[in-house]
Amino acid sequence: MNTERLLERFLEFVQIDTTARPEADSYPSSPGQLILGKRICEHLAAAGIEVRQDEHGIVWADLPANVDRDVPRVAFCAHLDTSPELPGAEVRPQVIRNYAGGDIPLPGSPERVIRFDETPALRQALGCTIITSDGTTLLGADDKSGVAAIVEAFTYLAEHPEIPHGPLRACFTCDEEIGHGVDHITAYKMDAVCCYTLDGVGTDTIDVETFSADEAKIVIEGVNVHPAIGKGKLVSALKAMASLVNRFPRNQLAPEATEGREGFLHPHRMEGTVERAELRILLRDFETGQLVRQAAMLERMISEVREEFPGIKVDFEVRKQYRNLRDGLKNEPRVVAFAEEALRALGRTPRRAIVRGGTDGSLLTEKGVPTPNLSSGQYTPHAFTEWACLEHIELAARWVVAIAQRWCDSEAAR
Known part of the structure; x- marks a missing residue:
């Protein structure tokens, strides 16, 4: 993976205002989502990837199989919008390299501090690169960490044709935060045996139930x-x-x-x-x-x-x-099992979890595309103290590549 490229794109993405607008009667509900979608298209097209932004602003990208056997198509999904609960415009990211521990003041709002003692996940990020906002806005890591991870994973696969994989599809949706993420997506459009949303907190976690x-x-x-x-x-x-x-x-x-x-x-x-x-x-x-x-x-x-x-x-x-995605996942047990096996192949220990919320995956599963949710390196979403860890976003990108490889195994293709 190109870590600096991943950071550069993540910083670019969070500075595009994609706040969802629940009062709007359009899809997407805010113009910034179209702008971000266009930039994603430009990045992926530059890597030689087939990509388009449809009439609804949803971005679709496809990598063809590079093996000569039948392998089911697998999809990955993240959403472009950010929560309307807090400001998402004029994000000023703060980048802290080689984080040594301790509290993290947010420079634009001195009264807001990410407290080390109150944030256990910071212990897992020691020595890593931390990204926050300046405290006056959301950071937007929910879900631009997932967006950046998928864009980097697909770019990496395009740059490394020696890595075997079946047909892969990426989908970047709009207005997930206001419940309309997959309004214009059907199982026929997705055309995949399963999908994975990258919209989860932390690392190594597979959300297998939602509210x-x-x-x-x-x-x-x-x-x-x-x-x-x-x-x-x-x-x-x-x-x-x-x-x-x-x-x-x-x-x-x-x-x-x-x-x-x-x-x-x-x-x-x-x-x-x-x-x-x-x-x-x-x-x-x-x-x-x-x-x-x-x-x-x-x-x-x-x-x-x-x-x-x-x-x-x-x-x-x-x-x-x-609706809770639990029941739909039972119909295709390989979806979660292969994600776990892929993470183990990276030397990590997977953990199944429930999420007190929902994702596009909840609705996709209901529509017939089993879609668990994967962690993507974001933390404390929907808060001024939201933050992300660059190395954990990179891990999410590596997980995408490993899942693609696992589904390409001859046993998986049956």
Whole structure:
């Protein structure tokens, strides 16, 4: 692998603003995703790789097989967008080479520090190259570490035709962070026996389960009159919504109070006026059936607020987002097994994990393309203290190459 090239491209990618915009009615939801996709096309085309950006902004790249036997096509996927929860524009990366340990101050925001004692993963990065933002934005390693790893792996394979592999496909999606990553992808388009997303935290980890997920939207309409004459007439949508939010559990069924396989309800976005207020809620659980129970809990809370605030109108809807990829992976057991064997071939020890979130792989698996999620050298996503380790991104790229080789084995091709 070309480590400096990998770093250079990663730094280029994170400085392109690809923040997903949930309020947009276009795909992709932000123009920066198209810009990043174009740059990926230019990098891969320069390596002689067949690549195109389709009408939806999704980038597709293909490496033909270089062996004379039938080998199933394997795909790799990462997403171009970054989370809308924090700023993603004007990213100013900080590069720390030969990290010696200790706290990492973020220069643009002195009050924000990545604490060594509070960040166990930093111990695995001693002597490595660490990349952070300046603390005023996300870094964007979620998922530009995965993007950079796949681009480097495909470039490396193109430069080393002596490495045997079957047909390989790379797919770079848009708007994964707002649940639309694979809206325009079908199993027919992917045309692969399986896919691997590189969107995981850390190293050596294969995510084999995700949350099942829905999002609820609640709109409350109040009665707005001039406050000077509001007695007996004015009904505040804001106060009604505040009352609703106050009913959410705090010590259970909340992200700040759960871990492991525990699900939650998470009100994550609220806006409004006296006349109209809107609330968005994440529903999450590893067992899909629990989402129905969570929605029923919300309906009970809404009924209580209707009684408390006569005159309000409430609209409540729940939108399906993704489902646990666990069941789909059972249909093709080689997918996870070969990823583990490939990592062992690199002298590493694989670890299976569950992820308290979702990836494009959750939806791809549901569409018929088994897709576990691989770690890609990113850490603390969706936070100002997000960081990445260059050597761990490089390991992810090497893992892609090793997986390609494992699927090329004569036994795997049967």
